[in-house]
Amino acid sequence: MDRNVKVPEDLVEAAIRVARERGSDVADVPIGVIADAAGMSRSTLVRRLGGTRKTLDDAVRAAGVDPGGRPVRDRAIDAAAVLIADNGLAAVTLEGVAAAAGCSLPSLHLAFEGRDGLLSAVFERYMPLLDLENLLSRPPASTEATVRTIYRTFVDGFSREPRVFPAIMADVLARPAGPGREVWVATALPRLLGSVGLWLAGEVEAGRFKPLPLPILAQLLIGPLATHMLLRPALAPVLGAEFPTIEEAVEAFTGAFLDAVTNEGAVLPGGDA
Structure with a gap:
């Protein structure tokens, strides 16, 4: 990877804009969504970032915006815990947790392999x-x-x-x-x-x-x-x-x-x- 890759301002602006539209951190916006917002293919964007998402996060940070990036797993466990405390276990759906945690359903499935995995992680922590x-x-x-x-x-x-x-x-x-x-x-x-x-x-x-x-x-x-x-x-x-x-x-x-x-x-x- 070329550590001297300079991320164009239009890419940084596109990443920040789409994150704000989604109400999430830049680090949680899928790279394909940012590519669409910037008017290019995912592979082109990855190539322009030198092969790593970190390049974009660093450029966003340099522009004065915190890209965020608290792990989806931690955010989801905290969100599920609040839902359980307020409404009971029956209220916990992956869709509800994703909305409360500001993440996508695929990212939850990747982190927990389903609802039981999420509940197991909540049980473990609390x-x-x-x-x-x-x-x-x-x-x-x-x-x-x-x-x-x-x-x-x-x-x-x-x-x-x-x-x-x-x-x-x-x-x-x-x-x-x-x-x-x-x-x-x-x-x-x-x-x-x-x-x-x-x-x-x-x-x-x-x-x-x-x-x-x-x-x-x-x-x-x-x-x-x-x-x-x-x-x-x-x-x-x-x-x-x-x-x-x-x-x-x-x-x-x-x-x-x-x-x-x-x-x-x-x-x-x-x-x-």
Whole structure:
């Protein structure tokens, strides 16, 4: 590639003009669209740019216009997250995300290979899966501290804006055959079982927790706090000062879970934390 290629002003002006008409960044306008606006074929434009799109972006920047170019993947995940938080999973279509993110449908298909791929990426970013995996790869020495930290991790996930995690949980619980089921089964559930599930199984094997079926143990651990966090925005304004703080709720659920599942006479490792 010739790094001294000079991009004609008319090409720069055409790129800026068509980007403004589309309401997008120059970097997100397909090179073929810019070629049409400039009155030439795509191959001719690519040749005049020295074989690289970067030449045009640099020329646009030199003309005083930021070409943009934040990755389509990041913009799409953020746009989908807002749609999910505001309207639920059913509202998320590739067409709607493309419009909200200012990108094209082909670029979304290229980045995610379809709607399920997009939802998987949103789940990955906004559900506390990685946080739980990191926590339970080296859990605190105290069983009580581990439970408490698991709860705090879930609380952080529920509280993170946009509120994607509670929207996903509400949708999956309300519509088990709905649009989130496939992604939940394929993406979230295996990773929860591989982190929280393995830790629970280890506590049972060590004789500290009752040998309850793993799904029951997991529901006892996660279900009460998840229900509390889902209902909290509606209940807090009604109950006012009587409503517990999040930290008080975490402490209450930690104690209740351990009371329910700890084997009689079992000594839990570590001290309070």
